Amino acid sequence: DAKTTQPNSMESNEEEPVHLPCNHSTISGTDYIHWYRQLPSQGPEYVIHGLTSNVNNRMASLAIAEDRKSSTLILHRATLRDAAVYYCILTFQGGSEKLVFGKGTKLTVNP
Amino acid sequence: GAVVSQHPSWVICKSGTSVKIECRSLDFQATTMFWYRQFPKQSLMLMATSNEGSKATYEQGVEKDKFLINHASLTLSTLTVTSAHPEDSSFYICSAPVVAGPRTQYFGPGTRLTVL
Numbered sequence: 168d169a170k171t172t173q174p175n176s177m178e179s180n181e182e183e184p185v186h187l188p189c190n191h192s193t194i195s196g197t198d199y200i201h202w203y204r205q206l207p208s209q210g211p212e213y214v215i216h217g218l219t220s221n222v223n224n225r226m227a228s229l230a231i232a233e234d235r236k237s238s239t240l241i242l243h244r245a246t247l248r249d250a251a252v253y254y255c256i257l258t259f260q261g262g263s264e265k266l267v268f269g270k271g272t273k274l275t276v277n278p
Numbered sequence: 279g280a281v282v283s284q285h286p287s288w289v290i291c292k293s294g295t296s297v298k299i300e301c302r303s304l305d306f307q308a309t310t311m312f313w314y315r316q317f318p319k320q321s322l323m324l325m326a327t328s329n330e331g332s333k334a335t336y337e338q339g340v341e342k343d344k345f346l347i348n349h350a351s352l353t354l355s356t357l358t359v360t361s362a363h364p365e366d367s368s369f370y371i372c373s374a375p376v377v378a379g380p381r382t383q384y385f386g387p388g389t390r391l392t393v394l
Binding site for chain 2: 199201203205208209210211212213216218254258264265266267268269270271
């Protein structure tokens with residue numbers, strides 16, 4: 168599985184935008200970029216995914232670099248409930264469905 | 279989005295007993311489910327892949343005789359921790375993928391197991 172690199176932690180203030188980076192320099196053409204987050208004492212939840220184009224949904228936006236070697240998860244207005252560990256994971260269409268979790272980025276949101 | 283449930287949400291048991299954890303996909307069918315274990319302040323570690331109608335596939339280092347997995351139907355997988363010991367205390371999480379497309383997965387809320 169292609170590997171991703173994320174900062175261990177980030178901090179934000181409430182109601183400010185947050186940009187969570189992810190590097191995936193070995194991404195292949197058919198790898199999807201998935202983001203999941205895990206709130207304390209809960210199972211992970213799906214946030215967003217993309218392949219080549221930027222994506223928006225009700226939770227967040229995903230900006231994918233033109234060369235696809237990096238991506239950024241954007242929370243437009245952070246709330247206290249967004250404090251979580253965010254995981255950037257690549258999935259290979261047609262390959263194993265297994266997800267390999269790295270350490271993710273722990274996001275702290277200050278009131 | 280799709281919903282995955284787990285039962286129980288927490289369980290405390292005595293050392294040497296067995297504990298069964300259920301994982302259900304509530305509004306979709308899942309021929310495959312995954313079981314993860316998460317120790318405090320660590321990331322999720324995949325334990326095994328549960329396959330409906332066939333044997334589970336275990337990750338390297340996971341004892342298949344200790345962690346029994348049964349995928350009884352297209353909506354239910356169970357994980358039984360046999361002869362539990364304190365070192366098995368952990369947060370157990372299941373997931374099920376959406377069949378088509380980019381293989382997005384939906385996770386259960388997790389089960390906190392404490393073995394005394």
